[in-house]
Amino acid sequence: MPTRASEIRRLLESKRHQFNRADDQFQSLLQLYRDAFRQLARLPDSWIDGHLLDLPLSLDGSLWRFPERWPHREASLDWARSQIQGVTTFAVDGSQIYPSKDFSLPIALVQIAWFENPHELKQPYTKEIAVDLLAPADFQDLSPENFDRLVNMRRFQMETERLVQFLESHAGQPNCCALLDGSLVATFAEAFEAETQQVYIDCLVRLLRASENSRVPLIAYIDTSSAKDLAELLQDWFEELPEPRSLVDAQIVAQGLRWGDRTPLLRCRRSILKAYAEQSDRLAYCYLKTHDGNPVRIELPLWLVESGQHETVLNWLRAEVIAGGGYPYAIETADQAAVLRSDDRQLFYRLLQEWCDQEGLNLSLSRKLVSKLRRR
Template identity: 30%
Template sequence: MPLDKASVAAALDANIETIRTYLEDDDDLVERYRAAFRDLPERGSAADLRDELSSFSYPGAMPIESFDQCDSIINHHHPSDEWKSHEAVNRWARDLLMDVPMLAADGSEIPPTTQFNVPLAYVQAAWCLNHHAPEGELERAREGRLLGPMDVTRAGGQNDDDEYRFVDNSLVGLHRYEHEAKVLINQIEELATAYELGDVDRPPIVLYDGPLVVSFANPRRPAVRNRYLEAVSQILAASQHHEIPVVGYVAGTNAIEIVKMTRLLLNEEFGSNRIIPDARVLTGMMSPWGDTTIPFLCRRDGSVDGLKTSYKGREYEFGEEIHFTYMKVPPGTGLDRLEFPGWLLEASAPGNYDDLYEYTLAMIRAEAGIGRGYPEVLQQADTDAVLDQQDRQQFLRLLQKWGEENNVPIEWDAKALSKELRRR
């Protein structure tokens, strides 16, 4: 049956005050946090604040040395003051990005085939490399992987060799994550080779669609959590080893690190109040286009300390290396979060940029401008990677045909077959 629109509308009307209260009752708290954010540079040096926070393992955020040179945690993007149209944004962005290679990757998946008597799944990663050349050079590719029964099921008992196994849909997401990481690392290595050989003139930039701090893996089983941590640690290690900037791009973030840090520093004032998202506070402190916060060190939770791996014979640890900044680009009032490794703050950059972080931030801001609020290269990777319902139906047909041609006894589940026949 179709959605009962009248019932949904009535339920929304019945809860209007609850929803309105949730959205409006923190206005006073937001203003108090904004005042506290404005006063942070006057509270002391980065070392002073870090000392105040030293008794907390995970205070959310930590100020870094650049904090001592600022009089505001907001960096205003002055070029945007002159813009009157999106065409002006485009002209500025395209000039800035000229000959800067920017790579992005994204993934998608087809869930296990519960329709058949054998569970199979498919994951796909797409990458897109925009050279931003005058002639418009764009490289794109997709790489897929079939997941067999042992990839998408796990033992029902305590031991992996138990005979009974059941389909675990979350394993497909894990395999997709690992596959996407491998594809991205391969492209980082190829970019590094091209840069070293002089085939690329300006430092390439890699955009990762999602966070580098994988707190979402914390509730998973330890073995699964560790595999998520290993995958992102390998990306970070490849980035540092080859000196290719990688940035985790999170659109519309609800992270709370700066608010949490401020609450700990001003416990008497905020200790009894609930924690609200950083973006809820910061957006009213920023101009409409391009402003960012100064970078902070991320100390969110134990998933940060779990970022460690070996790569090319060298050990890497990133517990004190993941930094973040917030960026405001229209449309909407939400903020995007950029997570990046700390070595970017110390590496030199071409042109008039103080370091590789400033260079990378400028280029990502420009890419978001061309994409009307979301980096265009990420949009392209997402479009190429997505597997829709039509792809899933085609996968089922290919699987069934393959079974028939190769005398593999793949059969429909009775319930699934009944649904399929009713929907035709």
Template identity: 35%
Template sequence: MPLDKASVVAALDANSQSIRAYLEDDDDLVERYQETFRALPTEWTAAEIREELSTSSYPGALPTDAFDDVDSIVRHHEPSDGWESHEAVNDWARDILLGVPIGAVDGSEIPPSTQFNVPLAYVQAAWSLNHHRPEGALDRGQIGRLLDPEEITRTGGEGGDEEYRFVDSSLVGLERYEHEAAVVVERIETLADERDAGNLERPPIMLYDGPLVVSFANPRRPAVRDRYLEAVSRILAASEYHEVPVVGYIAGTNAVELVKMTRLLLREKFERDRIIPDARVLTELMSPWGDATIPFLCRRDGSVDSLETTYEGQTYSYGKDIYFSYLKVPPGAGLDRLEFPGWLRREDGPEGYESLYEYVLTMVRAEAGVGRGYPEVLQQADTDAVLTHEDRQRFLRLLKEWGSANDVPIEWDAKALSKELRRR
């Protein structure tokens, strides 16, 4: 049955007072955090903040030495002053991006085929590379992988019965994640080869659609959590080894690291208040287009400390070397978040840029401008990666046809067969 609109409206009406009170309280809290954010660089040094928070293992965030060189944690994007149309954004972005290769990867999945007597699934990653040349140069590709029963089932069940094997749909998400990460690493390696061969005009950049700090993996079983962490650690290690910048791009972030840092720093002022998203505080401190915060070290939780791996015979650890910035690129009132490895801050940038991070921030900002608020190359990868309902139905038919052609007894279960016959 469809959603009962009248019931929803009636429930909203009945709770209107509490909803209004929450929003009003939120506005007051936001203003107090904004006042404190403005004052931080003038009242504290980076060393003082780090010392004050030294007893906390995970204070959310810590300032870098760049904190001491600014009077605001928000850096204004001056080129946007006077812009009155998206055409002005495009004109600026096209000039900035000229000759800069920017790649992206995204993925999709077809969940386990529980309609059959054998569970199978499929994951797909699509990659896109825009060279930003005047004549146009967009490379694209898709890489898919079939997941067999061993990869998407596990034993245990209720009571820990090791003889009982069941489909664990969460394993498909894990396999998809690892598949995407492997494609990101492959694309980084390819970009490095192209650069070293002299085929790229300017330093390449790789965008990853999602966070590099994988806190979402914390509640998982240890073996599953470790696989998520290993996947993203290999992305980071490949980026540093091959000197190809990688950025985790999170659209519409609700992260709370700066608020948590401030709350711990000024306990008497904020300890009784709830934690609110950093973006809720920062967005009104920024001008309409292109402003970004200075970088901060991410110290969110234990998932950061677990980012370590071996790549090409070298050991890499990123426990205290993942940084983040917030970026404002309309439309919408929210902010996007960039997560990146610390070597970008330490590496000199190409001519005109103090560091590789400054170069990357500028290019990502421009790419998001062209995409009207979300990097265009990520949009392309998402479009190419998506697997539709029609793709799922085609996949199921292919399984059945393949089974018949190869004398493999793949059969519909009774319920699925009934649905299939009724829908024909």
């Protein structure tokens, strides 16, 4: 029986006061943190030296204003072309087919795709894929509830390995940039056991080292960030601030940001970075306005700031976002190339069945899947 819309509306109406109270409390907390954020440039030099990497120049002391404004989209595209002409951008994304209960043995497929765009009329772009198969032996020491975790880890390894290859192969070349769709800080892995957590850390440290050693810029782009680095910094300094609770950095800095504006660059000091060896204090972040929603989080290796290249690289990113209509074009294109759709999954299952039959392997399939494969 379908859900009754009238019943849901009645329940919402009956709890309206709870929603109003929660919203009032959230808005009050948000305003306290926004007021504190505006005080960044007025904090003592000892605090600024330890955290802020570039002081803002705007009147309120908390934002870097993007100077360009365009009357129409064509003008923004002209600006984007002027910034990124001759700059090679590179992005990787991945997709996977997890082990299925329809098979008697765990088997998975991982696919990554990369997009390399030289932004030169006479030089074509490159779009390629690579695949890997995880066989039953790869899962033998794992319980079924951890199968998907192994597949995700292998995908992450493949994506970062390909980014490292790009960085190393373009060492010393000007006007190149690698884009990572996700964070350079492995906080997401803290819920895993130590061995798995270390795999993610090793991948990211290798990526940071490759960027610094090759002198090729690397940008991490996090469209919807739940990070609280800034909120926790503000609470540490302004002792009267209450706990941020569900409040995140992107909400604090959103007020007053126009397209292209950003916050100051800050040094990331999250606890997991202590495991990053010499890269433990070599990561910067800021928040950048790229669309109608909350600003996105940007992470950069610190060498880019030290070399003074960060604003040029951020303009490359702005140009990519303009080309992509609100999301970096290179990342968007890699994502579209990498995704495994329903037809791809059916093809994989059919090839797997045919190969097992040919090799005389005893791999049993559920009757439901056999029926689907026959019909399609």
